[in-house]
Amino acid sequence: MKMPAPDQATLARRQEIVAKLREIVPPGPLGDGVIDDANTLSAYECDGLSAYRQLPMVVVLPETVRQVSDILKYCHETGTKVVARGSGTSLSGGALPLADAVMLGLGKFNRILDIDYANRCVVTQPGVTNLAISDAVAADGFYYAPDPSSQIVCSIGGNVAENSGGVHCLKYGLTTNNVMGVEMVTMDGEIMRLGGKHLDSGGYDILGLINGSEGLLGVITEVTVRILRKPETARAALIGFDSAAAAGDCVGAVIGAGIIPGGMEMMDRPAIAATEEFVHAGYPLDVEALLIVELDGPAAEVDYLIGRVREIAEGLGAGYFRISENDEERENFWAGRKAAFPAVGRITPDYYCMDGTIPRARLPEVLTRISELSEKHGLGVANVFHAGDGNLHPLIMYDANEPGELAAAEEFGAEILRLCVEVGGVLTGEHGVGVEKRDLMGAMFTEEDLKQQQRVKCAFDPDSLLNPGKVFPTLHRCAELGRVHVHRGETRFPDIPRF
Amino acid sequence: MSVLAPSDHDEIQAAVAGALADGIPTEVRGHATRRGWGRPVQAEQELDLSRISGIHLYEPKELVLSAAAGTPIREINEALAAENQHLAFEPPDWAPLYGGAAGEGTFGGVIACNLAGPRRIQAGAARDHLLGFTAVSGRGETFKSGGRVVKNVTGFDLSKLIAGSFGTLAVMSDITVKVLPAPEKVRTVLVFGLSSEDARKAMSAALNSPSDVGGAAHLPAGAAARSAVDYVNGAGTAATALRVEGPEPSVAARTEALKRLLGEYGGIEELHTSRSRTLWAEVRDVHPLLPQGENLIWRVSVPPAGGYAPPPDAEYYTDWGGGLIWISVPASDDGAPPPPRVDGGHATLMRAPASVRGVVAVFEELPAGVAALSARIKESFDPERVLNPGRMYPGI
Numbered sequence: 078m079k080m081p082a083p084d085q086a087t088l089a090r091r092q093e094i095v096a097k098l099r100e101i102v103p104p105g106p107l108g109d110g111v112i113d114d115a116n117t118l119s120a121y122e123c124d125g126l127s128a129y130r131q132l133p134m135v136v137v138l139p140e141t142v143r144q145v146s147d148i149l150k151y152c153h154e155t156g157t158k159v160v161a162r163g164s165g166t167s168l169s170g171g172a173l174p175l176a177d178a179v180m181l182g183l184g185k186f187n188r189i190l191d192i193d194y195a196n197r198c199v200v201t202q203p204g205v206t207n208l209a210i211s212d213a214v215a216a217d218g219f220y221y222a223p224d225p226s227s228q229i230v231c232s233i234g235g236n237v238a239e240n241s242g243g244v245h246c247l248k249y250g251l252t253t254n255n256v257m258g259v260e261m262v263t264m265d266g267e268i269m270r271l272g273g274k275h276l277d278s279g280g281y282d283i284l285g286l287i288n289g290s291e292g293l294l295g296v297i298t299e300v301t302v303r304i305l306r307k308p309e310t311a312r313a314a315l316i317g318f319d320s321a322a323a324a325g326d327c328v329g330a331v332i333g334a335g336i337i338p339g340g341m342e343m344m345d346r347p348a349i350a351a352t353e354e355f356v357h358a359g360y361p362l363d364v365e366a367l368l369i370v371e372l373d374g375p376a377a378e379v380d381y382l383i384g385r386v387r388e389i390a391e392g393l394g395a396g397y398f399r400i401s402e403n404d405e406e407r408e409n410f411w412a413g414r415k416a417a418f419p420a421v422g423r424i425t426p427d428y429y430c431m432d433g434t435i436p437r438a439r440l441p442e443v444l445t446r447i448s449e450l451s452e453k454h455g456l457g458v459a460n461v462f463h464a465g466d467g468n469l470h471p472l473i474m475y476d477a478n479e480p481g482e483l484a485a486a487e488e489f490g491a492e493i494l495r496l497c498v499e500v501g502g503v504l505t506g507e508h509g510v511g512v513e514k515r516d517l518m519g520a521m522f523t524e525e526d527l528k529q530q531q532r533v534k535c536a537f538d539p540d541s542l543l544n545p546g547k548v549f550p551t552l553h554r555c556a557e558l559g560r561v562h563v564h565r566g567e568t569r570f571p572d573i574p575r576f
Numbered sequence: 577m578s579v580l581a582p583s584d585h586d587e588i589q590a591a592v593a594g595a596l597a598d599g600i601p602t603e604v605r606g607h608a609t610r611r612g613w614g615r616p617v618q619a620e621q622e623l624d625l626s627r628i629s630g631i632h633l634y635e636p637k638e639l640v641l642s643a644a645a646g647t648p649i650r651e652i653n654e655a656l657a658a659e660n661q662h663l664a665f666e667p668p669d670w671a672p673l674y675g676g677a678a679g680e681g682t683f684g685g686v687i688a689c690n691l692a693g694p695r696r697i698q699a700g701a702a703r704d705h706l707l708g709f710t711a712v713s714g715r716g717e718t719f720k721s722g723g724r725v726v727k728n729v730t731g732f733d734l735s736k737l738i739a740g741s742f743g744t745l746a747v748m749s750d751i752t753v754k755v756l757p758a759p760e761k762v763r764t765v766l767v768f769g770l771s772s773e774d775a776r777k778a779m780s781a782a783l784n785s786p787s788d789v790g791g792a793a794h795l796p797a798g799a800a801a802r803s804a805v806d807y808v809n810g811a812g813t814a815a816t817a818l819r820v821e822g823p824e825p826s827v828a829a830r831t832e833a834l835k836r837l838l839g840e841y842g843g844i845e846e847l848h849t850s851r852s853r854t855l856w857a858e859v860r861d862v863h864p865l866l867p868q869g870e871n872l873i874w875r876v877s878v879p880p881a882g883g884y885a886p887p888p889d890a891e892y893y894t895d896w897g898g899g900l901i902w903i904s905v906p907a908s909d910d911g912a913p914p915p916p917r918v919d920g921g922h923a924t925l926m927r928a929p930a931s932v933r934g935v936v937a938v939f940e941e942l943p944a945g946v947a948a949l950s951a952r953i954k955e956s957f958d959p960e961r962v963l964n965p966g967r968m969y970p971g972i
């Protein structure tokens with residue numbers, strides 16, 4: 078993975094930059110505002126994609142929006158690059174530092190500002206963790222729906238930047254569908270509010286664009302999220318099949334019957350074995366594919382629908398069917414799935430988590446080809462799958478200490494993602510492009526598609542100072558992108574009907 | 577004015593390239609049913625997309641549908657209904673609001689205007705269901721964004737920008753949306769005789785309960801009297817409506833729970849599926865304020881508990897649990913703007929003569945920083961301002 082060459086002039090100004098940042102963010106009650114010693118900096122050298130590491134030039138930890146604005150204004154004026162960081166759990170290298178960039182950490186933005194039940198929303202600072210929002214409203218019977226498996230640590234600001242998903246997104250939507258407003262600072266230091274406690278704001282939906290923008294468009298300093306009343310009940314079913322194809326059919330049949338479960342997850346045999354050994358969730362070990370289907374809502378609805386799911390599953394030859402009888406058992410069913418990544422981590426020195434999405438009907442074929450690729454590359458793979466929405470997480474097992482294995486794992490991963498695109502899917506369902514999938518963007522987008530996205534980037538950050546080197550494989554200058562090319566003559570259709 | 581009516585994507589591209597080369601400001605439209613929404617466009621030609629029509633992918637089990645932008649929305653609704661599915665954002669039919677025939681309008685228009693009905697509080701707006709599109713930008717260049725799957729964070733989500741851009745950024749030729757199973761049953765709990773403040777409290781109590789309410793509206797007496805639903809028009813007083821949808825045993829249980837919860841507020845009645853559908857279509861389509869005669873119609877989005885009060889001489893009703901207020905006020909040259917919101921929000925002048933829409937901020941003015949950024953976004957797609965110039969804001 079090639080990152081843009083560090084700018085020597087910026088590196089030469091390092092002392093000056095550190096001094097200026099200290100002036101903007103003096104040490105406060107929450108500790109130092111600026112980190113510049115190599116030892117402490119090393120805590121920031123990577124995110125969840127730990128194969129890529131780079132010490133940042135300097136880390137700044139502002140506490141106020143004014144400070145964020147002043148930092149960005151200064152960096153803008155001096156042509157200094159900036160990388161924002163929440164909790165650093167990105168799996169695509171979105172928060173990977175650059176040697177010549179200021180890393181702007183939002184860890185001190187850690188307060189929930191307003192819990193507003195009458196408007197069913199919570200206003201929070203971006204460094205608050207995903208789970209802390211649900212915890213803050215749990216006693217009153219509410220929760221925040223998107224629940225990435227990393228929810229104990231990942232920040233809500235990072236969730237917005239990545240448009241993160243979770244097992245409940247099938248029914249309740251992704252981050253973008255649950256964020257009502259943000260306060261954001263653009264690279265020139267301008268502070269703006271988008272959306273709020275109301276639903277329609279007029280003008281272009283810049284709020285929607287910010288969700289999933291991977292820290293390239295602005296630094297998020299406040300988030301307003303929608304909270305939901307907890308469903309009256311939830312019950313989960315564990316359903317085992319002797320082929321992935323049958324499990325896939327079951328998922329299609331449930332949805333085809335008009336049922337949208339709260340969550341619908343699938344694991345293949347290697348993933349079942351690894352998680353069962355780790356968590357002892359009580360999964361059957363003699364099935365090829367296991368579904369977890371959770372139904373939530375009023376008790377009357379849940380009981381009725383779980384009966385229908387049972388009929389559908391048994392009609393399709395499910396050999397194993399177990400329904401949770403209480404919340405403890407239900408949570409136990411989920412504990413295995415939610416710990417799938419670390420569970421696989423226990424049986425292999427290293428693993429590489431992929432994140433493509435496919436049209437669900439193509440699942441059997443895609444799984445077959447993944448196992449062929451697994452043989453070709455000589456690396457094992459376990460599959461966990463947000464089955465309801467087609468988001469596949471193959472976990473490629475390798476050993477970074479074996480020469481060539483990391484490269485083989487990356488090549489295997491790239492082939493899986495190209496396969497996802499080939500069958501009508503996409504490169505990333507929820508983990509983001511970051512640096513990891515940057516150079517694969519051409520598999521999904523034409524040069525013109527990518528140029529239009531980059532023009533939008535130019536509207537926010539014309540000097541490309543915010544998180545450069547991520548998402549886009551080729552950096553074009555904004556002036557070049559802005560030029561209008563008139564194609565008339567070559568492409569004009571003289572015979573368009575005119576009335 | 578000349579009308580270009582391309583019949584495929586390449587012809588759209590040629591038309592836009594021609595407009596760009598000759599500097600011809602162009603009005604982009606489908607059936608033009610919502611032409612009266614927004615600032616009057618100063619165009620020299622029309623680009624009529626209604627010939628680019630047809631559903632070319634619909635996989636009910638995959639919950640996905642793709643169609644050409646000019647496909648009649650009626651055709652899409654019918655195809656979905658045949659499989660017991662629907663567009664969950666409940667696109668309203670505002671053709672009659674603008675003096676047109678009910679049922680007209682194109683798929684592209686629904687998306688470009690980011691429409692949403694009463695289910696917005698639960699299922700979101702068009703923006704939340706648009707998975708991907710292909711378009712020609714104001715630069716005359718073809719680009720696509722998104723895909724056909726729900727879980728997708730590959731690149732910027734340009735779908736969000738296009739939804740609600742009123743044709744000012746690019747001309748969509750092809751659109752892919754998420755579709756969902758239609759609910760088997762619908763029931764509505766009506767509470768009669770509430771003041772607007774009590775109605776707000778009752779709706780809030782219902783929305784904060786576990787009954788999964790997918791529609792919460794309040795019709796003051798005047799608006800209730802215009803309903804075609806007997807229980808509503810015959811009550812002679814205000815009606816507050818709460819909707820639950822889903823399988824039979826579920827709606828029955830939730831209806832009972834809501835009746836228990838709301839009994840203390842006032843007299844209660846219950847509507848079953850057919851009457852419910854009529855009532856919510858009325859709420860969706862601004863029926864309680866029609867015909868509006870010479871009146872102007874405003875649509876105000878606010879925090880539901882913000883305490884917003886419509887002007888004293890206005891007729892109005894509320895949707896989205898109090899978060900959306902439809903207001904009808906006597907005509908005036910300055911658009912008779914509704915009172916300012918105390919707690920944030922946004923006002924849109926939905927229906928007024930072109931002369932008023934030319935001088936009044938139809939879409940309430942944006943804060944300076946957001947306005948400047950929006951102008952730069954426009955520039956990035958349509959630097960020569962050939963597509964629907966001025967439809968949303970001066971210069972955009």
Ligand SMILES: Cc1cc2nc3c(=O)[nH]c(=O)nc-3n(C[C@H](O)[C@H](O)[C@H](O)COP(=O)(O)OP(=O)(O)OC[C@H]3O[C@@H](n4cnc5c(N)ncnc54)[C@H](O)[C@@H]3O)c2cc1C
Nearest residue numbers: 163164165166167171225226232234235238241242292297
């Ligand atoms: C074990 C594990 C399980 C996971 N499970 C899931 C899952 O189920 N679903 C899922 O979607 N993801 C999952 N992830 C990925 C990751 O947790 C999410 O992408 C998360 O949203 C990242 O949040 P963060 O605070 O750690 O952001 P970071 O990693 O710090 O940053 C991610 C990106 O966001 C930008 N950013 C962060 N904060 C801001 C801000 N305030 N303003 C602007 N830009 C900002 C950064 O520049 C970077 O580009 C998982 C990760 C791990 C390690």
